[in-house]
Amino acid sequence: xxxxxxxxxxxxxxxxxxxxxxxxxxxxxTPFIGHTxxxxxxxxxxxxxxxxxxxxxxxxxxxxxxxxxAALRAAGSVVVVVSPDRDARSQMGRNVVDSxxxxxxxxxxxxxxxxxxxxxxxxxx
Numbered sequence: 259x260x261x262x263x264x265x266x267x268x269x270x271x272x273x274x275x276x277x278x279x280x281x282x283x284x285x286x287x288t289p290f291i292g293h294t295x296x297x298x299x300x301x302x303x304x305x306x307x308x309x310x311x312x313x314x315x316x317x318x319x320x321x322x323x324x325x326x327x328a329a330l331r332a333a334g335s336v337v338v339v340v341s342p343d344r345d346a347r348s349q350m351g352r353n354v355v356d357s358x359x360x361x362x363x364x365x366x367x368x369x370x371x372x373x374x375x376x377x378x379x380x381x382x383x
Contacts, residue, residue: 298326304335306381311341312354338377343370 301307307330309323316322321329327337342350346366351359 296323296326298323298330298337301330301335302333307335307337308378308381309337309339309341311339314339314341336381338381340374340378342367346370 296309296311296313298307298309301309309327311323314323316325323339323341327339330337343366346363346369349359349366350356350363353359
């Protein structure tokens with residue numbers, strides 16, 4: 259378990275996707291467009307996709323993460339979505355940029371990370 263945790267932590271410390279060099283035989287990444295909070299459609303065509311979604315609902319013309327995940331799966335991608343659980347959402351509150359709640363929200367997210375580790379790691383097994 260410790261080796262797997264270290265690999266995931268290593269991936270989390272990697273440079274932001276828009277600044278990293280493409281892997282061999284990997285098409286270049288599309289620059290960040292910013293049309294949804296998560297932009298999973300930018301991963302279209304990838305075999306494996308991990309979506310880190312701070313919110314999962316859709317608003318107006320913006321589809322929900324579930325709808326976007328379904329589209330990726332329909333195109334053949336294996337998708338794992340990690341979004342705040344009930345505890346993390348309650349710690350964040352309605353104003354997700356409230357700096358007074360940042361520490362407790364981060365701690366709730368850290369607690370949630372351990373159970374999510376197996377689901378995310380399974381994508382690469």
